[in-house]
Amino acid sequence: MSQPTTGRSLANELAERVPAKAAARLCVGIDLVEITQISNSLARFGQRFMSRLFTPAELAYASASPPLMAERLAARFAAKEAALKAFDMAESGIDWRDIEVVKREDGSCTLALHRKAARVAHEIGVSDIGLSLSHDGLYAAAVVTALPALPPHL
């Protein structure tokens, strides 16, 4: 009859199976946007607000349903800000259009990075990016995650 595994020995057993040093640090960013504030920006700045922040594909998807336009843009703006936080790019000088929410055919969304945003992410070892969007009532939110292949700054 085998001895029952104690908490202590189980922990030791698991520790032996895990690399001594973690090879990556989880990147995570979140942003919350009040949808009416996006509506206000659209009213105040119109085309300039849209073309400065969003790609043609993002605008095409958002404007395909006028009643949902503000909340779709709010979720996309939240995704861009969440990515800036997740990858520590707020001081990198990134054009918002270089962080793009792409709608897949199955309806899910993914994040595509371009130009400097792509370079910065590559430098910290980010390849596969997780994106989650949500909106309810007055607010839209986004979470961006990634597990870089290499620790940052190495």
Next chain:
Amino acid sequence: MNTDTEAIDLRIRSILKDHARLAQDAHAIGPDADLYQAGMTSHASVNVMLALEGAFDIEFPDHLLKRSVFSSISAIRSALSELVTA
């Protein structure tokens, strides 16, 4: 502080009052006070940027699209001086 700086700061404060959604009076806040700490969200900072571009007839290039560039009145003034004289 010379007259030009005062005039530019006044225009910046006026834009902050309309667009930054600060929790305090934009005309009373210190030139080096942190605007994010004063309540400006990242989205409000975009509105501030677009309003500055309209008011000063400029466009912020990529290298100035940084959180710190919009973090205080003096930081905004510094960025504007680079763009207006360019």
